[in-house]
């Protein structure tokens with residue numbers, strides 16, 4: 001750490017933080033009694049706090065964002081050069097980085113063609129929901145307006161995103177919700193809802209979506225919104241056969257497929273986008289976290305030309321366009337950062353590293369499962385990985401979340417930051433989460449695993 005702040009300055013920062021910052025996802029008691037932590041600096045996948053203590057960040061900035069790691073001067077330079085030229089312009093006018101990033105992005109997404117810029121994952125999902133609703137009105141007299149979402153998936157924090165969110169604990173106390181969102185069952189075989197396995201399970205879980213469509217009436221359902229790999233809802237990798245059947249069902253009933261890549265997008269699972277593991281052809285893809293790795297706030301709602309065309313078929317209608325604006329969608333820092341972020345991923349083969357290190361880490365998590373009865377299941381794709389902790393392996397009774405939190409705290413005390421499923425599914429906040437920057441090495445993985453191994457040895461079941 002460079003020590004540019006004096007001890008007095010730092011004490012002042014801590015007091016100001018405690019007195020005035022309303023932190024995300026923090027119990028209010030912790031404002032008064034918790035240990036304050038200010039992260040002062042980052043380099044690679046390490047961060048330093050106000051005491052000068054180093055931490056290995058195995059969750060890329062707490063919520064899986066800093067894909068290319070901290071301290072990337074070339075991204076900072078790209079942003080700064082762009083800001084000196086033009087920081088902002090919104091509305092119908094384009095910008096140089098906005099056009100160039102859209103072109104680069106679309107090269108990675110065959111079948112899609114239009115990029116709508118905004119600032120957060122929630123906002124990108126809202127854009128897609130609004131497009132679905134407008135299409136329903138333009139084409140189907142408002143009838144085909146329902147949006148299906150899946151149990152345990154999360155799509156953001158706004159009221160519409162919570163209305164289409166499958167995590168009961170996140171939604172609790174925020175109703176009433178927007179109408180027209182309908183839940184379909186999750187597809188986690190470890191918490192099986194059907195007595196099947198492998199491909200048969202995948203097919204059955206997808207068939208359950210068709211049952212909901214038939215129950216609701218296919219002429220009322222406009223879109224299906226799914227995470228490619230469910231992230232905060234428990235690190236759920238869909239079983240084989242699932243996605244193929246999902247695609248078939250969407251085509252059969254003319255339902256638009258919206259894939260929420262806010263977490264998985266831009267390399268997190270070892271391909272540019274999570275859906276690309278499964279050969280599906282979405283109509284909408286939303287993305288945010290890894291787009292600029294947190295160097296700037298940028299999100300995108302990407303659509304097919306077919307979706308775009310649905311808005312331009314009747315030029316005599318003055319309402320015939322997507323009547324939406326995102327004020328800060330006109331910031332140029334985002335696409336400038338995103339362009340450089342993409343160059344880094346390509347030049348450093350971070351997709352390849354993600355696949356190699358993800359496989360290695362999954363194997364090492366498997367060793368922890370062999371060693372500790374408390375590890376019920378390990379799963380993941382690329383560098384989004386989870387270990388579900390259980391009180392009893394036979395019955396799969398989940399470990400109490402206080403004990404899971406104690407494991408996370410123990411790992412943190414050893415200088416490694418990991419996370420857990422948090423306030424998502426009642427009784428099932430029991431999965432440790434790992435999503436290190438895509439630059440992680442074998443030595444880093446070993447360091448993470450050693451810390452988790454130590455902590456699991458100390459957990460009392």
Ligand code: PLP
Pocket residue numbers: 063119120121122123125154155156157227231232260261262263288
């Ligand atoms: N979608 C998914 C899958 C997410 O995990 C998140 C946030 O974690 C969001 C959407 C919302 O993104 P944001 O917090 O940028 O609004």
